[in-house]
Amino acid sequence: MANLVLYYTQSCPYSQKVLRFIEQNNIKLVLKDTHEGRQNREDLIKIGGKSQVPCLVIDGQALYESDDIIEWLKNEFKRH
Numbered sequence: 001m002a003n004l005v006l007y008y009t010q011s012c013p014y015s016q017k018v019l020r021f022i023e024q025n026n027i028k029l030v031l032k033d034t035h036e037g038r039q040n041r042e043d044l045i046k047i048g049g050k051s052q053v054p055c056l057v058i059d060g061q062a063l064y065e066s067d068d069i070i071e072w073l074k075n076e077f078k079r080h
């Protein structure tokens with residue numbers, strides 16, 4: 001199972017779309033709000049090169065774009 005971290009913000013509708021999918025499918029992953037303190041946002045920029053949310057970090061690799069994130073999660077979790 002890949003190590004998964006989702007960077008998100010409460011105010012971002014694209015983040016909320018991904019969070020809804022995660023909740024509905026009972027997917028367990030680490031959540032990091034980039035509006036909470038400075039560190040999460042700085043970490044995301046370091047990993048992915050930009051602060052855009054949502055971003056799913058898969059074993060250290062950044063995947064941006066909510067639709068791509070949901071597609072990736074669908075593929076990953078249909079097998080488990």
Ligand SMILES: N[C@@H](CCC(=O)N[C@@H](CS)C(=O)NCC(=O)O)C(=O)O
Nearest residue numbers: 012013014051052053054065066067
């Ligand atoms: N097409 C992207 C849009 C994501 C997006 O626009 N995110 C905004 C917040 S709602 C954002 O992170 N803006 C700040 C930035 O790009 O650094 C998706 O579907 O994930």
